[in-house]
Amino acid sequence: MSIVFYNAPMSSASPVLSALAELQVPHDKVTFDLKSGDQRKPAYLELNPNGKVPLLVVDGTPMFEALAIMLWLGERYGVEKKLWPAPSDAARLEAFSWCTWAYVTYGTAVVRLQFATSPKVSSELHNAAQAALAKSDLAALLGILEARLAQRAHMLGEAFSLVDLVVASVVGYSLFIGATLEAHPRVKAWLEGFQARPSYQLGMKG
Ligand SMILES: N[C@@H](CCC(=O)N[C@@H](CS)C(=O)NCC(=O)O)C(=O)O
The missing domain is CATH 1.20.1050.10 (Glutathione S-transferase Yfyf (Class Pi); Chain A, domain 2)
Known part of the structure; x- marks a missing residue:
């Protein structure tokens, strides 16, 4: 699975970076400078029309919103790492x-x-x-x-x-x-x- 994570220091992306670390998810990281407007470049807006970080691109499919990303990470990687409850667990x-x-x-x-x-x-x-x-x-x-x-x-x-x-x-x-x-x-x-x-x-x- 290919995962690219778009990050910016001290931002809404920070908890996602922590989650990727806890779950030991292999990924490539792209660090944006929000002050210089990296997030508003046309190529990035194609991936995330909100022009914000975080963004995760999973096998080419972009996923925005930190909460959605972390819930997905929990489901996909958390159970095996014992950091997210299994489907049968209340x-x-x-x-x-x-x-x-x-x-x-x-x-x-x-x-x-x-x-x-x-x-x-x-x-x-x-x-x-x-x-x-x-x-x-x-x-x-x-x-x-x-x-x-x-x-x-x-x-x-x-x-x-x-x-x-x-x-x-x-x-x-x-x-x-x-x-x-x-x-x-x-x-x-x-x-x-x-x-x-x-x-x-x-x-x-x-
Ligand atoms: N609800 C979004 C908020 C994302 C957000 O506001 N990101 C800010 C950084 S904290 C951003 O990228 N701002 C750049 C801008 O608005 O130009 C999430 O949780 O992912």
């Missing part, structure tokens, strides 16, 4: 739920906070009330994660899995935006455990 249902929860439910609150406060967004669009509401929604969601981790060391049980990588990547990013973990010590310890893994370090390095 934990597979939980795997899909928690990964989607991280990117869609938690991720939406992260984006709301980002739009309300980010220096990359024009200041007249900043909104203190929206920021406070998004922060309080993030705290409530972190409470759900805290409760989950009170019953098991990792998202699916005692062992680390790709689900930890997916969820921790989004939670880790939210701290850069302004979420805090003071009230969620289990989430904090679990996140620190993930960030100590070589795959996380590699993902961040790009």
Whole structure:
């Protein structure tokens, strides 16, 4: 199988790079400089009309969206590496739920906070009330994660899995935006455990 991975340091591609490392998936890596506009070149837009990273090209077929890519990697490579539940395992249902929860439910609150406060967004669009509401929604969601981790060391049980990588990547990013973990010590310890893994370090390095 031929896999080409389009990456950019410190971007939405970083968790995918970590997943490729955890799963030891052989691939060729193309590193983009987003500031110079590599992602908007016509040849790349043919592969990904969104003009964004990450992108995985599998035997010539392009696949975009980090969550979709990581779910596919889990299905294709994770079972044999014991990092993704087998089709007959009920934990597979939980795997899909928690990964989607991280990117869609938690991720939406992260984006709301980002739009309300980010220096990359024009200041007249900043909104203190929206920021406070998004922060309080993030705290409530972190409470759900805290409760989950009170019953098991990792998202699916005692062992680390790709689900930890997916969820921790989004939670880790939210701290850069302004979420805090003071009230969620289990989430904090679990996140620190993930960030100590070589795959996380590699993902961040790009
Ligand atoms: N929802 C997409 C987001 C992808 C995305 O926003 N990528 C950014 C880097 S973090 C990008 O390539 N930006 C380049 C641009 O917008 O020109 C995913 O998760 O794959």
